[in-house]
Amino acid sequence: MMGKTDGGENNEGGPASEDHLDGQQAVFSALLEDSAEDLYEHAPCGYLSTLVDGRIAKINTTLLDWLGYGRDELVGRRTFSELLTVGGRLDHENHVAPLLRMQGGINGIALELKAADGSRLPVLVTSTVRTGSDGQPLLIRSTVLDARDRRAYETELLRAREESDRERERLKRLNETLQKTLLPPALANVPGLDVAAYYHIASSDEVGGDFYDLFPLAAGTWGFFLGDVCGKGAGAAALTSLARYTLRAAAVYDPDPAAVLTNLNTVLNHEYNGHDPRFCTVIFGLLAPEADEADEAGFRVTLASGGHPPALFMRADGRADYLPTPGGQLIGILPDAHITTTTIRLGPGDTLLLHTDGLTEAHSAQAGSRYGDEALLEFAGDLAPTTARDAVAAIRDLLDTFGAGVDDDTAVLALNVPRSTREEQK
Amino acid sequence: MTHELTVRSRTGPAGPVIALAGELDHHTAPQVRALLPGLALRPGQQLVVDLARLTLCDSSGITVLIAARNLALAADATVVLTAVPDRVSRIIRTVGLEQVFHTHPTAQAAEAAWTPPSDSAPLLPPGR
Known part of the structure; x- marks a missing residue:
């Protein structure tokens, strides 16, 4: 009795579980479309590849949308540095470029990009240098994270701190x-x-x-x-x-x-x-x-x-x-x-x-x-x-x-x- | 500068005993004042405030001792200070409270000196 009961449960349970898994995979595939290209273009962060001289070689749709540029306006025509605000450009030349040369990468550097309409976009940039078989740098791959919320948070912190300093001064007076x-x-x-x-x-x-x-x-x-x-x-x-x-x-x-x-x-x-x-x-x-x-x-x-x-x-x-x-x-x-x-x-x-x-x-x-x-x-x-x-x-x-x-x-x-x-x- | 005060309370044969250790000042006084109303003090009992391990007592500290006295008086009880450090005793003399607070060298001495109110002795005046 007991053996039969166990067997019956196994027989009934096995096919039902496999059907369930197959169904899930189908749903995932439909959702993901399994396209690396789509993932690149519409990732929740900006992707950018530049040549060693700084010229933009590849840029994803997400970043283009953020900046309000068409692909052909940038690829092969502009350098990454030209997308930066004046202050960001100085930072880039003085800090980012030397770090890239020395360490082969940078991690989470705060820069400010200038969009096509002149608005500013605070971002965090992480880059790695891709080298060829001879060890010479070929291109620089960067991810660009939208830091507007973070900047707003920092501004708020700074404002709160200034407010607190003012209050302390007021209390003292x-x-x-x-x-x-x-x-x-x-x-x-x-x-x-x-x-x-x-x-x-x-x-x-x-x-x-x-x-x-x-x-x-x-x-x-x-x-x-x-x-x-x-x-x-x-x-x-x-x-x-x-x-x-x-x-x-x-x-x-x-x-x-x-x-x-x-x-x-x-x-x-x-x-x-x-x-x-x-x-x-x-x-x-x-x-x-x-x-x-x-x-x-x-x-x-x-x-x-x-x-x-x-x-x-x-x-x-x-x-x-x-x-x-x-x-x-x-x-x-x-x-x-x-x-x-x-x-x-x-x-x-x-x-x-x-x-x-x-x-x-x-x-x-x-x-x-x-x-x-x-x-x-x-x-x-x-x-x-x-x-x-x-x-x-x-x-x-x-x-x-x-x-x-x-x-x-x-x-x-x-x-x-x-x-x-x-x-x-x- | 740290303002540390430890308050220990227990119930002795004569009534509540609170022992203050550390600094009794502007910062720590509210801590003791908040604790006072919770003391169970019956008529005729004696509240002992043990100052043996008190390292500092400023004017705010004096207000705590006075609050303890007010509490005792309101409950028809008495209050005594024990093991009063020299510095505290000098402050008490300066503010003219040496006649107001009875003192004993130790909490044990204070408890030994206490006379329990006898049940036969009426709280009301005799002849009633």
Whole structure:
């Protein structure tokens, strides 16, 4: 039973399969016409044979159609080089022809052909040199591929790249502009006080969050501040803007430095709380002209700190100290942030320097180490006594020596009471 | 410069423990902030943030610690920092948060110091 069944299947299956194959071959033959000539003439690429002197000996219909020429206009009359654009001809003479001579072939060289109607056709040409039995070149056979799509693709790539370059440049300019709007165009002129400031941008890709200002308040007093907003980018810029305007407004409302920072804290705490908290650290100061017992001009400076690195006090006698404001808490996070204040007299020759931690957190020359508070204090000690302009210039030079080691923005603001002419004469 | 941060979390006897290793900065902070809401934190529990292997913490990193504290407060839980590196501890002091964050030398010490809320002690004021 089993044997019979198997045999029956074989007998039935064999003739059916052969019929099927015969049928397929017939269909293929009809489709292909089996003509090498037809394949040559109507191939999906151009074929071209040229003599050693460049004259066209044979060309297929596909390429003739692309170029819009009749066969008798080209064969025996024109050289391949004459079909090229001026640029293509130079390329051909300088690169293609020598390669053909040296290597006996070229592979996928991009050239531009000029059609009968003057239009240009980007192509990729592959050629081989056919040699005779004596080894002498007889003719050059070339295939010519239509590269219009490829050229369009390359053009598109190039365009996209240019677009991306432009966008990057635009973003950079936008960031720089935004950064500038976050800083005062000019600091107020305070009679009897020299002021200098500097803002170091660590990266033009993202807006940093350092800020400072100096502005007049009522009755011959001035307010100033310098701070640092956490984070970078648009979110930080928005917070910086809010902090600046709130500080200016709060100082008009109640110029007591602790009150100013408390008000700022309340505003920021309402705005930013919960899952994505944001804060800033800031020193706010109030300047009031004050002559001392010896009738020496100067200012009483009241400083309040909300979690900010302490200000540097570089005295006329050459000493330098941090002005500690311990326990002052960052602004914007805690509903009842603790603010600490300190008061100093800024006399002739004294300089007060406020900075953000981009300076002390900079990577210094030794790998893995940060510049640090101690190094800055030492630097200030060497600098004192100094002036606002000299102090800021020195910090600027210091930042330059760190180079790429400064990975956060840095702001510095220096206030100095110039030595009186009377003192200089001493 | 690479900004690598690895976050490991586990559940200890006192509550969730998250260990941060690497750099906690502007680039890596969102990664931790995104993870925080997923922590199961019950009233009376203690969230431990282990900083033993933290190599960098900038101002954005501080916001993450604050977000962790906000999360704990919202859940009637507490938060402690453990093995705080010197540099991070200096930043915390500068911004005046040393009174806000309790710290322990190790995550184990933090868990040992935790007092479980007893079931008999009512969360509501006595006398009710």
